[in-house]
Amino acid sequence: MSPDKRRWNEPHRLVLLAIAVGIVLFAAYNMRWDWLPRYSGRLVEGVGTTLWLLFLTSVLGFLLAVPLGLAQAAGPVWLSAPARAFCTVIRGTPLLLQLWLLYYGLGSLFAYWPEIRQSWAWPYLRSAWPYGVLALTISFAGYEGEVMRGAFAGVPKGELEAGRAYGMSPLTVFRRIWLPRAIHRALPTLAGETVLQLKATPLVATITVVDVYAIISRVRQDTYLTYEPLLLLALIYMMLTGVLVLAFRWLEARVPVKGG
Amino acid sequence: MFDWIAGLAAWELLALEPPGWGGVLLKGLAVSLQVAVGGYLLGFLIGVGGATGKLYGGPILRDILDVYTTLVRAVPELVLILLLYYAGTDALNQIMILFGAERVDISGLAAGIFVIGVVQGAYQTEVLRGAFKAVPHGETEAARAYGMSPLQVLRRITLPGMLPHAVPGLSNLWLIATKDTALLAVVGVAELTLVTRQAGGTTKSYFLFFCAAGLLYLMVTLLSNVVIRRIERYARRGMPTVR
Numbered sequence: 001m002s003p004d005k006r007r008w009n010e011p012h013r014l015v016l017l018a019i020a021v022g023i024v025l026f027a028a029y030n031m032r033w034d035w036l037p038r039y040s041g042r043l044v045e046g047v048g049t050t051l052w053l054l055f056l057t058s059v060l061g062f063l064l065a066v067p068l069g070l071a072q073a074a075g076p077v078w079l080s081a082p083a084r085a086f087c088t089v090i091r092g093t094p095l096l097l098q099l100w101l102l103y104y105g106l107g108s109l110f111a112y113w114p115e116i117r118q119s120w121a122w123p124y125l126r127s128a129w130p131y132g133v134l135a136l137t138i139s140f141a142g143y144e145g146e147v148m149r150g151a152f153a154g155v156p157k158g159e160l161e162a163g164r165a166y167g168m169s170p171l172t173v174f175r176r177i178w179l180p181r182a183i184h185r186a187l188p189t190l191a192g193e194t195v196l197q198l199k200a201t202p203l204v205a206t207i208t209v210v211d212v213y214a215i216i217s218r219v220r221q222d223t224y225l226t227y228e229p230l231l232l233l234a235l236i237y238m239m240l241t242g243v244l245v246l247a248f249r250w251l252e253a254r255v256p257v258k259g260g
Numbered sequence: 261m262f263d264w265i266a267g268l269a270a271w272e273l274l275a276l277e278p279p280g281w282g283g284v285l286l287k288g289l290a291v292s293l294q295v296a297v298g299g300y301l302l303g304f305l306i307g308v309g310g311a312t313g314k315l316y317g318g319p320i321l322r323d324i325l326d327v328y329t330t331l332v333r334a335v336p337e338l339v340l341i342l343l344l345y346y347a348g349t350d351a352l353n354q355i356m357i358l359f360g361a362e363r364v365d366i367s368g369l370a371a372g373i374f375v376i377g378v379v380q381g382a383y384q385t386e387v388l389r390g391a392f393k394a395v396p397h398g399e400t401e402a403a404r405a406y407g408m409s410p411l412q413v414l415r416r417i418t419l420p421g422m423l424p425h426a427v428p429g430l431s432n433l434w435l436i437a438t439k440d441t442a443l444l445a446v447v448g449v450a451e452l453t454l455v456t457r458q459a460g461g462t463t464k465s466y467f468l469f470f471c472a473a474g475l476l477y478l479m480v481t482l483l484s485n486v487v488i489r490r491i492e493r494y495a496r497r498g499m500p501t502v503r
Contacts, residue, residue: 010319012319012320012323013319013323016320016323016324088478088481088482089474089478091435091481092435092477092478092481092482093439093474093477093478093481094439094440094441094442094443094453094477095439095442096442096443096445096446096453097442097453097456097470097473097474097477098474100453100456100457100466100470101466101467101470101471101474104457104460104466104467104470105460105466105467105470105471106467108464108466108467109467195334198336199335199336199337199338200336201336202336202338202339203338203443206446213336213338213339226346226350227343227346227347230339230342230343230346231343233339234331234335234339234340234343237334237335237336237339238331238334238335241334241335242334
């Protein structure tokens with residue numbers, strides 16, 4: 001994005017702003033919003049589920065992405081080839097398909113297994129939540145693993161050699177220099193990936209996980225309204241995206257860019 | 261358990277003729293590809309217009325385009341597809357009624373192309389705008405100084421100059437477009453992912469069918485990658501190799 005030097009209170013912007021306010025007021029008065037108080041509690045819970053899903057799958061996915069990237073950047077063939085294949089398959093097929101493959105495909109396998117049906121894990125395996133978390137996690141790992149591969153490969157050799165020259169063991173070099181520098185290099189893409197991950201979370205509603213999208217679908221079924229719930233949903237996601245972008249900008253400002 | 265493994269290896273379900281579902285899957289793939297190609301081209305038209313507007317348009321047009329690209333990129337594709345699908349078909353019917361025509365049933369295919377096109381348009385606007393800006397000013401000025409008409413400048417300098425900067429972003433968006441078509445399953449367009457679930461639901465061999473569909477998608481991606489690499493080599497001819 002180019003730095004925008006224009007100010008918000010130029011005349012044409014004030015007009016556009018007025019039009020925007022007008023559209024919002026028109027929508028507020030002429031559309032039906034009486035369902036909102038009845039569902040507000042559940043909506044907040046849904047937003048919470050979405051954010052928890054986002055946080056959990058991003059963290060787990062990133063933890064998975066580090067070995068995936070390392071294997072591709074520096075691993076032997078028997079490690080790097082499967083890691084590359086994994087990333088290619090995940091990035092080459094739609095997330096919705098992966099999700100349904102896990103939920104319907106894997107779910108139906110477990111149902112045939114009497115030992116699993118009687119075990120303590122069955123209530124969990126029968127619900128949709130683990131499949132949603134698993135699908136979103138491997139998706140994030142697939143995309144971010146590719147980023148981490150580039151980040152690991154891009155750390156200057158001299159820094160690693162300097163570490164070894166100081167007598168650090170390979171593990172210490174990795175822990176003190178290679179990993180932090182790679183994460184540092186991958187940080188700018190992390191914001192974009194996390195926003196993409198947020199925008200992928202509503203897919204889990206198709207396998208009956210109750211996130212904010214599922215609540216809105218419920219509203220649409222109950223009230224037969226088409227636009228109002230969807231517009232509110234779009235607004236909620238816009239705000240979440242905005243908060244995420246601001247949070248990452250704050251985080252990036254705290255990390256020194258030029259070597260400290 | 262044994263039923264499940266038998267279902268996994270029930271290759272005859274993938275036969276092309278009616279007892280098998282292979283033909284249905286391939287027809288779904290054809291729909292997916294049509295939507296992807298149509299949506300991508302529509303997005304390209306929007307992108308070219310949007311990039312031109314953002315670079316050379318007046319302040320109002322630029323602000324409106326900013327709102328468009330920001331909104332589309334901040335809202336999940338799934339939500340946009342639902343909104344645009346209903347709003348698009350509704351608006352078209354309103355217009356038809358306004359002109360005294362009958363309500364029309366809009367085919368899922370056309371609606372899908374429209375939806376994917378609008379989403380792609382926002383992303384392609386940004387990619388093309390960046391590529392346009394990457395062409396050095398001096399080159400276009402030199403061309404104009406040699407007396408080339410604006411169209412000649414576009415054909416000889418701007419387009420070849422921006423191509424290497426546009427190809428990586430545009431090819432990435434093509435791959436995203438092929439995968440975004442799967443989201444149309446949610447509004448009932450009979451594309452590959454939806455027919456796969458129907459096939460799985462009827463035969464209970466979910467795993468087999470989803471793997472088969474995954475392979476089809478993967479083949480589309482890998483074939484696209486081969487073509488993209490060729491285009492990239494062509495676009496970057498005469499330039500120093502990075503990477």
